[in-house]
Amino acid sequence: MLRSAVAVLAVVGAMLTGVAPASAAQVGCDGKLCMWEDEWYQGSLYVQASVEAGCRDINGWNGDNEISSLHNQTGRVVRLFADDNCQGRSLYVCGRWYHPDLDEQDFDNEAESYRFE
Known part of the structure; x- marks a missing residue:
């Protein structure tokens, strides 16, 4: 029982501090930029990119x-x-940073391209 309570507190604490849930890190994004269709790293993974020079459009009808x-x-x-x-x-977006809900930055469903600075 105590272990369950500690686990729940750890998850809640991670959510409040902006640390990504473990499941999101398990989709092959280690060292990459990844962007999802829905909040909290759900739905289609539209971008999975390594650092590259220049502007990159987010491709396609879906994305x-x-x-x-x-x-x-x-x-x-x-x-x-946009x-x-x-x-x-x-x-x-800073390096090694997570945004589980871009609506909080008033940028939900806005991104059409990106560039590494």
């Missing part, structure tokens, strides 16, 4: 304007853009 959560497990800052070709309104 751009669909991103609701992300892990930036690279050591680099990434800048998300339009293709790294144009428009943007959001900076």
Whole structure:
């Protein structure tokens, strides 16, 4: 019983401090930038990218304007853009940072492209 209570407290504490749940880290995003369709790393994984120079559009019918959560497990800052070709309104995401719900940053379903800074 005590172990269960401690486990629940650890999960709640991790959620409050912005630490990603273990299940999200298990999808092959170690050292990469990953972006999901839904909040809390659910739904389709649309982006799974290593650090690359230059602007990258989020491809396809499914993907751009669909991103609701992300892990930036690279050591680099990434800048998300609301339009293709790294144009428009943007959001900076620090290296090794998690955003389980981009609605909190007023950027839910906005990202169409990104660039590592």
